[in-house]
Amino acid sequence: MSNQMSQWIALTALFALGGCASMASVDSARDTAPASASTSPYYPVQLTSVAMAYYDLYGGVEHLRVRRTASGNLVRFSFRVTDPVVASALGDKRATPYLYGQRSHALLQVPVMDKIGPLRQAGPLIGGREYWVVFSNKGDFIRAGDRVNVIIGSFHIDGLLVE
Incomplete structure (x- = not known):
């Protein structure tokens, strides 16, 4: 040989x-892994620095977070705007926001209150400010530790970890 x-x-x-x-x-x-992690097939890993830099350049946003609130009946997506021109799609009132659960394949929408309107901040965005969108999670489709995609018009953020 x-x-x-x-x-x-x-x-x-x-x-x-x-x-x-x-x-x-x-x-x-x-x-x-702890027993609570067995409910989700995904490991609790935050976005990498490359992904964070990509969303900062692509979407003009940073500090992306998805949290369960109100005993799990609501899921709150929050972000900080770094470039208002690039992130303008997130503030567009005509764009319908959705939250897609990768595990459950559930598509959550923003609830609309009678006197308040949709539970989201919309309008012209200002750089350096934090904004939020709330999604209805009746039925507990999205759980802590799940990966979700946020879709607002043509803007997509994939693989966020629910806290």
Whole structure:
């Protein structure tokens, strides 16, 4: 057997063992997870710095958060505007906001109150301010630890973790 062939076999074996070791570390992390994490197939990992930079450039927003409120009957999406011109789609009153649950495949909408109107902040956005949109979660379709997508008109934010 040639020297190149033996090097290729050794390199292949190294990659195979590295893949097995990384899978073993994922399995061991899965085994040590608390019981509450077993309700969601997703691990509680926040957005990476690359994703945060992407949403800052693509959408003009930062500090993206999704939280359950009011005993889980509402889900609040909040964000801070860094560039009002780019983020103008989020403040558009004509755009209908949706929250899509990746686990449950539920599509939540903004509730409309009789005297108040839709539970969202809309209108011209100002840089540096924090805004929010509230979605109705009757039926508890979205739970803590789930991944969700926020869709407001042509603006999409994917894979946010519900707190």
